[in-house]
Amino acid sequence: MDHQHHSHLFPGVPLALGSAILFGASAPLSKWLLGSVDPWLLAGILYLGAGIGLALVHWVRPLIGLERVETPLSRPDLPWLAAVVLFGGIMAPLFLMLGLSLTTASSASLLLNLEGLATMLIAWLVFRENVDRRLLIGALAILLGAAILSFDGGAFRLDPGGLWIAVACLCWGIDNNLTRKLSSADPVQIAMIKGLAAGSTNVILAFTLGAAIPDVTIIAAGAVVGFFGIGVSLVMFMLGLRHLGTARTGAYFSLAPFIGALIAVTVFREAPSVSLLIAAFLMGIGLWLHLSERHEHDHEHDPLEHDHLHSHDDHHSHVHDGPVTEPHAHWHRHTPLRHKHPHYPDLHHRHGHG
Template sequence: MAKSHSHLWPGVPLALGSAVLFGASAPLSKLLIGVVDPWLLAGILYLGAGAGLGLLSGARALIGLGNEEAPLKRADLPWLAAVILFGGVLGPLLLMLGLSLTSASSASLLLNLEGLATMAIAWLVFRENVDRRLLLGAAAILAGAVLLSWNGVGLSLDAGGLFVAAACLCWGIDNNLTRKLSSADPVQIAMIKGIAAGATNLALALAFGAAWPGAMLVAAGAVVGLFGIGISLVMFMLGLRHLGTARTGAYFSLAPFIGAVLALIIFREAVTPQLVLAGALMALGLWLHLTERHEHEHSHEAMEHEHAHVHDAHHQHDHDGPVTEPHSHPHRHEPLRHKHPHYPDLHHGHSHSHG
């Protein structure tokens, strides 16, 4: 019998959880950045994410917990290499170059371009469905993020600013290419990305003369990286699986507000009208997204793929014996036509005749 549940679950909580963890990593990293070289810290954060997820995976196997996720396949490797290149190597490298050439205020404003790049590429290049309500919600979230990082000085589009903008474009490409991998095991992907990107950034930072910090600082950076980058990335990938790139990217754009609220607690900063207004804009955007209801009769073409699933309305196939859910195996979808609320997830990549 088909299982039925809200179309908001589990994609929306996963995307918001990813934003919370990543947003929290910013003020926590700020505690370390005064005593650790920023580029070296990026390497420690990514390596902490990769190594930490590797240890969690090993522990899961040791205590006999199964893994229902689909493993990476040979066909996934070019996408994984591109994700590591754009998101783990070029993005941080361009950001560090930009920060060395432009003001911190200008850089913080320009970093909001990541959310814009992610959504624009999803909508314009990969043709994800978008309507006016979604655009207004995304615009409100982004406006809140811009307001949050505005310090009244203005934006300087110098060479450094262009490097920061290029970094955001790389992360926007990374987020969209990660969608191509979202049916595979997100822990395995995040682990590989963390180790590859962390080792690259660490080697570059040390080559340019960064001083190695004490063991406690390295450990603290690794823990922040595990939660703020590693587990956040796993949740982001699971969100992509259920929501598509544009909507996951929009929810993820709430991260700066999470970071700002946590900074109030850690650094005892004052609550400003700027923060309140930014929060109101983001709350409006969040409400517009949460109350979206995209429902129409649509057709599913025949498809074969592999990912973790339960036997819901889209997975009605037989097994030779009893199975536990969720489980993963190669399976075939027969052509199907029906109507229900949905997002552009793994099974709803259909076109629309109007916006």
Template sequence: MARDTHSSFGGVTLALLSAALFGASTPLAKLLLGNVSPWMMASLLYLGAGLGLAAVHLSRNALRLPAVEAPLRRSDLPWLAVVIAAGGILGPLFLMFGLARTQATNASLLLNLEGLATMGIAWLVFHENVDRRLLFGAFSILAGAALLSWQGGASLDWGAVLIAAACLSWGIDNNLTRKLSSADPVQIAMIKGLVAGTINLMLALEQGAPVPGVGIVVAAGVVGFFGYGVSLVLFVLGLRHLGTARTGAYFSLAPFIGAVLSLVLLHEPLTIRLVAAGAFMAVGLWIHLTERHQHEHTHTALEHEHRHVHDEHHEHSHGPDAPPGEPHSHWHKHNPLVHKHPHYPDIHHRHAHDRVSGGSSAPAGSSASDQ
């Protein structure tokens, strides 16, 4: 039991660290945008992520460090292609064009919509459990985003609309990345960065975007490595432990970090509307962070491969070819199991619930088999 609780706590920490890195990247990218076209900036950020993670990946092999993560399989490639298109190409393009049209502080807070989009798609499309607390938190975040986007009358801030489109693209990306979350996160983020960055670079050059100086290229690459590459690795690990909706909810910390840095670095004004929107979004984030989910649930027989230690969910036997030590990764089988403990919809707890469960536990009789 202790290991399962530790796994959930570790997932929260990973999601929050991912949010912190991504949140910091927004005002830093805004600083660089004065010298770079939005399309070129999108390419540099993802190429920085891809090249940086490639160096990490190659160093790991050169140093003969143990490969404890499951590799990507051929069956993963279609999902990876859609993830690259939605999250690696469309998402950053919408964000960079949106950043060019709005203040970085507003843009940072509007990025809360990514968590909302992630949660909504996870709930409505993939039927991941979302309780009333998460929905109330989501509506609070949406109210803050609407306050930032409204210009008075029937007018909309088109920069805000573009950022909302980026959040929708990343919401699709996050939900599909869940299908890859048992595989090596460095490999996933590396491929995504290299492919998306290269495609965006080709499109930027075709559109006549000028190539910036070496200093700007290096700066954008560093921002991309930490804000998009390392952040994505941590996000994938968070998905493994928390599921999509909860990881997206914890990721809602990112906009607040970006907003604070925007005020400090860019000296943008602190307006009443900004404070009010931030308050709505802070309430939503607090509701998400204080959620607790526990009920009796059933694990049906399941076979898969991922990095793991031997806990109450991994009481399988090993053959002679199994890797020694823990944690390790190999194909293994889960026997049927019925128990009760606090949990998130991680890769072992994707069971069905009522569409909206109440409070901290699912209603009696709602415990269904894991998927």
């Protein structure tokens, strides 16, 4: 059987970076929309746009010959999905919209780096995912950059908008780590359910609290931003989790604030302050440290049985009764294996370290 050999950076890193670019662009665009719509209602529109758009993708795939080969959600996945919707789909976007309404788009975009830090710390401290010194130093550089944005007249403080954004990042950090439990299932199906459930909830709550119906062009613009900046971004993020693990996907996702800040400065003509430039420099160093990490050692794979989309490679050497197309998904068993190669804590490398 021919095994495929790919770089440990592919496809996880491009997926995580693509997710970051789309999400980063959504922050300043949402800031622009906030001038015409209630923050809570906008959070609902963004997620409904993601959910409806992905529902169309989910429905159209078989009609255009794209057979769905991903593993569908199962009953044990439902509690994790409910928690993901609560933290990442309802609480976090509400807090982000409140924060964006009280601070500048460029500062808000860079403060979103705290999501990557929260994601990594929870993965490290709670889920015991391996995080080495290089990743920690990179995280410290990102934290220093975010802290510099909090200085105002020589006093260290966060304005109310920054505090709301920090809370949103904590909720997303929890969401990202819980999503790891679902990373082997169909990401389009998961993101679709999350978008529809979270979006509907936020829209209903916003109207209950007296939000006015915005112009149809604002609704359409919000839906498009939500589809790409939340829906497609979330699908790519989940695929990144599958290949990189939670901490590293969160680290690569730290590019998102740079994209948002760049759009805020160039499109919305926000003046780049000295603190913004220093923060961007420090965060750039942190991102480079994350991108240049190489993790390689002798490791042993214990017997494992699970169901996910895969191609036959060094970790999938099982046989089939008949011909199969690649990639494909089915329940399969991994036999014990010991080898050495560059890897991340993906679906097959969640081993401990001494």
